[in-house]
Amino acid sequence: MSSVNHAFEVNFDGLVGPTHNFAGLSYGNIAASEHANQVSSPKLAALQGLKKMKALADMGLQQGVLLPHERPHIPTLKRLGFAGNTDADIIAQAIKQAPLLFKQVCSGSAMWVANAATVSPFADTADGLTHFTPANLSSMFHRRIESDVTSRMLQSIFASEDYVHHPALPHGQHFSDEGAANHTRLCSDYAERGVELFVYGERADRPAVAPQKFPARQTLAACEAVTRLHGLDEEHVVLAQQNPLAIDAGVFHNDVIAVGNTNVLFYHEYAFLETEVVLEQIRQKFSAQDLHFIEVKNEQVSLQDAVSTYLFNTQLVQVPGTQGTTIIAPTECQANPRVHQYLQSLSAEHPAIHAVHYFDVKQSMNNGGGPACLRLRVVMKESQIKQLGANVILTDHLYQQLCQWVNTHYREQIQPIDLHDPALLMETRTALDELTQICKVGSIYDFQR
Numbered sequence: 169m170s171s172v173n174h175a176f177e178v179n180f181d182g183l184v185g186p187t188h189n190f191a192g193l194s195y196g197n198i199a200a201s202e203h204a205n206q207v208s209s210p211k212l213a214a215l216q217g218l219k220k221m222k223a224l225a226d227m228g229l230q231q232g233v234l235l236p237h238e239r240p241h242i243p244t245l246k247r248l249g250f251a252g253n254t255d256a257d258i259i260a261q262a263i264k265q266a267p268l269l270f271k272q273v274c275s276g277s278a279m280w281v282a283n284a285a286t287v288s289p290f291a292d293t294a295d296g297l298t299h300f301t302p303a304n305l306s307s308m309f310h311r312r313i314e315s316d317v318t319s320r321m322l323q324s325i326f327a328s329e330d331y332v333h334h335p336a337l338p339h340g341q342h343f344s345d346e347g348a349a350n351h352t353r354l355c356s357d358y359a360e361r362g363v364e365l366f367v368y369g370e371r372a373d374r375p376a377v378a379p380q381k382f383p384a385r386q387t388l389a390a391c392e393a394v395t396r397l398h399g400l401d402e403e404h405v406v407l408a409q410q411n412p413l414a415i416d417a418g419v420f421h422n423d424v425i426a427v428g429n430t431n432v433l434f435y436h437e438y439a440f441l442e443t444e445v446v447l448e449q450i451r452q453k454f455s456a457q458d459l460h461f462i463e464v465k466n467e468q469v470s471l472q473d474a475v476s477t478y479l480f481n482t483q484l485v486q487v488p489g490t491q492g493t494t495i496i497a498p499t500e501c502q503a504n505p506r507v508h509q510y511l512q513s514l515s516a517e518h519p520a521i522h523a524v525h526y527f528d529v530k531q532s533m534n535n536g537g538g539p540a541c542l543r544l545r546v547v548m549k550e551s552q553i554k555q556l557g558a559n560v561i562l563t564d565h566l567y568q569q570l571c572q573w574v575n576t577h578y579r580e581q582i583q584p585i586d587l588h589d590p591a592l593l594m595e596t597r598t599a600l601d602e603l604t605q606i607c608k609v610g611s612i613y614d615f616q617r
């Protein structure tokens with residue numbers, strides 16, 4: 169780290185939780201539906217994620233970690249009328265009376281922290297503070313139960329007066345909000361004011377322009393509320409509608425079809441509804457000259473290939489000591505000859521692209537979560553990183569500790585029926601209790617309160 173005024177993009181990755189499983193809960197998320205009820209490997213999943221985090225840290229990037237949630241979530245079951253003398257009784261009742269609900273409270277979906285919150289860094293906000301709004305995740309019940317613990321975790325980690333934490337938006341479709349997965353920030357330098365691009369799937373005043381098959385999971389009303397709460401200047405905000413065609417092809421979040429970082433926006437021809445208008449607004453609001461729009465035509469990579477390989481769910485990062493953008497892609501992009509060829513020529517020919525690295529995050533991919541879904545980006549000054557009270561910045565030591573923690577507590581495999589075992593809840597609580605001590609985040613879980 170060089171100067172105190174310098175700011176970094178810190179990628180906080182979600183650690184995969186001990187109940188990671190494939191339940192087919194997200195209608196419109198094709199990978200998740202296709203893998204429903206398959207055997208999952210929580211240990212492998214968590215280690216795959218940690219390996220990616222370690223590789224990015226080793227490249228000299230700032231890498232953080234966020235914690236998984238307690239599952240099955242007994243407080244939700246109690247709130248919905250399941251009662252009993254023990255948690256095992258409650259679990260047994262729920263399985264018998266409401267098997268789908270039980271699956272929903274077992275999901276490890278909090279691992280995809282691109283959906284944890286929307287974050288506006290200090291350089292963009294009216295009060296010069298960094299603002300967080302946890303996503304309400306209203307559109308899917310298994311995800312809707314995440315925001316309370318997410319909110320507590322973020323407040324515990326980003327605890328100084330440099331940060332403002334808003335409550336999640338009101339629940340319901342009108343303010344349906346899926347967080348940073350539909351939010352991109354373009355800037356010349358992380359420490360300087362950027363353009364914040366919010367992408368929504370539907371708006372209440374244009375009901376005719378909406379997907380026909382799959383749900384739109386982000387609304388314009390939610391985006392507008394976040395821009396107000398965060399004190400963003402409309403001169404530096406762009407609100408864009410997702411192409412309904414894309415949502416119906418399985419693009420349930422914008423980050424499945426577009427990704428941006430610093431002065432690069434990488435997107436598919438069918439990402440936005442009015443592409444030219446969106447690009448022109450970004451051009452006007454982005455003060456510097458050096459802006460790269462990398463549009464991928466459908467004839468180069470079809471929507472279907474984009475969705476099956478997650479070409480746009482790549483991370484775009486600025487590796488210290490290199491010029492241009494490095495792309496962190498899932499190995500599915502390497503396995504598809506058309507996408508692989510595209511990426512090879514992009515890194516060879518495009519002046520803004522430095523290199524592509526591939527990572528195996530298949531356990532996450534099988535549930536519809538690529539490299540970019542696994543991380544929440546927070547722009548931080550050097551002093552802010554140093555001042556974090558929580559032990560969440562990945563060092564060699566923390567990496568070793570977390571690998572050991574996973575190896576000690578996680579099961580190799582989970583069959584759907586294994587979720588019925590009350591011992592899994594106990595194992596999870598023991599593991600998470602230890603994790604809160606390793607990461608020094610305090611008692612963020614319901615079972616600790």
Ligand code: SUG
Binds near residue numbers: 194200283
């Ligand atoms: O919300 N999958 C997640 C995947 C989220 C990916 N995130 C981003 N694109 N940013 C979702 O659809 C599947 C769970 C299951 O079916 O077991 C799930 O929730």
